[in-house]
Amino acid sequence: GExxxxxxxxxxxxxxxxxxxxxxxxxxxxDYFIWYKQESGKGPQFIIDxxxxxxxxxxQRVTVLLNKTVKHLSLQIAATQPGDSAVYFCxxxxxxxxxxxxxxxxxxx
Amino acid sequence: DTGVSQDPRHKITKRGxxxxxxxxxxxxxxxxxWYRQTLGQGPEFLTYFQNEAQLEKSRLLSDRFxxxxxxxxxxxxxxxxxxxxxSAMYLCASSFSATNTxxxxxxxxxxxxx
Numbered sequence: 001g002e003x004x005x006x007x008x009x010x011x012x013x014x015x016x017x018x019x020x021x022x023x024x025x026x027x028x029x030x031d032y033f034i035w036y037k038q039e040s041g042k043g044p045q046f047i048i049d050x051x052x053x054x055x056x057x058x059x060q061r062v063t064v065l066l067n068k069t070v071k072h073l074s075l076q077i078a079a080t081q082p083g084d085s086a087v088y089f090c091x092x093x094x095x096x097x098x099x100x101x102x103x104x105x106x107x108x109x
Numbered sequence: 110d111t112g113v114s115q116d117p118r119h120k121i122t123k124r125g126x127x128x129x130x131x132x133x134x135x136x137x138x139x140x141x142x143w144y145r146q147t148l149g150q151g152p153e154f155l156t157y158f159q160n161e162a163q164l165e166k167s168r169l170l171s172d173r174f175x176x177x178x179x180x181x182x183x184x185x186x187x188x189x190x191x192x193x194x195x196s197a198m199y200l201c202a203s204s205f206s207a208t209n210t211x212x213x214x215x216x217x218x219x220x221x222x223x
Contacts, residue, residue, distance in 0.1 A: 008149045032209035043113075043200055043214035044152065051209050089151050094208050096165055097142060099151035 008087065012106045019077040019107075023090035023100045028071060030092040035064060035075045037086045038102075044089060047075070082107045113215035115201050121221045122191055129187045130218045134203030141184050142212065143176055144200040145169065152200055158184060159206055191222045 013019045025033065031052035036044035050057045050064045050073075057064050063076040073090050089102045114133040122128050134141045139160050144152035155174070156166045160181035170176075173191075178184040188195055198219050204212035 034212065036214075041219075043115075043216045044202075046211055046213055049209075049211055091212075093204075093212060096154055096157055097202070097212055098154055099144075102151045 008102055008104050010104045010106065012108060013080050015080060015082060015107050015109050017080055019075075019080045019084070019105060021075045021077075021088045021103045021105065023073040023075075023103075025071050025073060025090065025092045025100065026098070027092055027094065028068075030094055032093045033064070033066065033073055034091045034093060034097075035062075035073075036089045036091060036099075037084075038089065039086045047088075077105075080105075080107050082109060113201055113203050113213055115199075115215035115218050117218055118216060119219045119221075121223060124191060124193060124222055126191055127187065127189045128191060128220065129185050130199055130201075130220075131183060131185050132201030132203075132215060133183045134201070135213060136182075137205070138203035139181065139206050140204045140212070141178055142202040142204075143184070143186050144202070146198040146200055146217070147196075155186075188220075191220075193222045196220055196222045 034049045035047045038044045048059045048064050061078045065074045085107045087102045087104045090100045091097050116131045142157040143155040146152045154167050155170050156176050158178040161178050173189045176186045198217045200217045202212045202214045204210050
């Protein structure tokens with residue numbers, strides 16, 4: 001696979017543990033947010049979204065939390081598996097869609 | 110329709126040549142976005158279309174870059190007189206027009222300028 005720049009924030013967790021990935025967004029008027037997972041050499045894959053009228057949304061093994069006061073999103077992955085290893089991005093979607101810097105998650109067996 | 114499709118998946122070109130990429134969005138999606146992504150970075154917004162209208166262009170989209178969506182379905186992104194700095198992954202995404210709807214990506218076109 002391709003190498004990734006060393007400046008990308010990283011998170012390393014043990015298989016079976018829970019992971020929390022954080023993201024700060026910039027536009028206080030944004031009212032819709034998406035988390036994406038990107039594996040090496042592939043396009044970003046939609047994981048879960050949240051609207052600004054919610055502060056929490058749950059999917060299968062994933063939960064997104066939104067704190068509009070401090071413009072912060074988090075993605076929680078329960079019982080992290082090796083297949084969760086990837087780079088995770090948050091995006092603010094208005095008329096356009098803008099991405100955060102991303103976090104590389106590594107799951108240790 | 111299985112998702113957003115991009116063609117080609119990989120392109121190697123010599124500096125100074127022109128290249129064109131194609132994106133086929135999910136049918137019924139009237140928004141289409143183009144992004145550029147370099148290693149270790151998040152996707153950088155280039156431009157987006159609402160049907161056939163190009164509504165916003167990033168200043169990253171220099172005069173050498175042009176995007177079209179003539180019939181409001183597929184889109185093309187052309188880079189003229191390619192430079193080594195153009196080497197990147199070019200991503201396309203599509204969504205419905207409402208801002209609070211999911212956007213889905215294609216697998217991207219990896220451009221290498223030699």
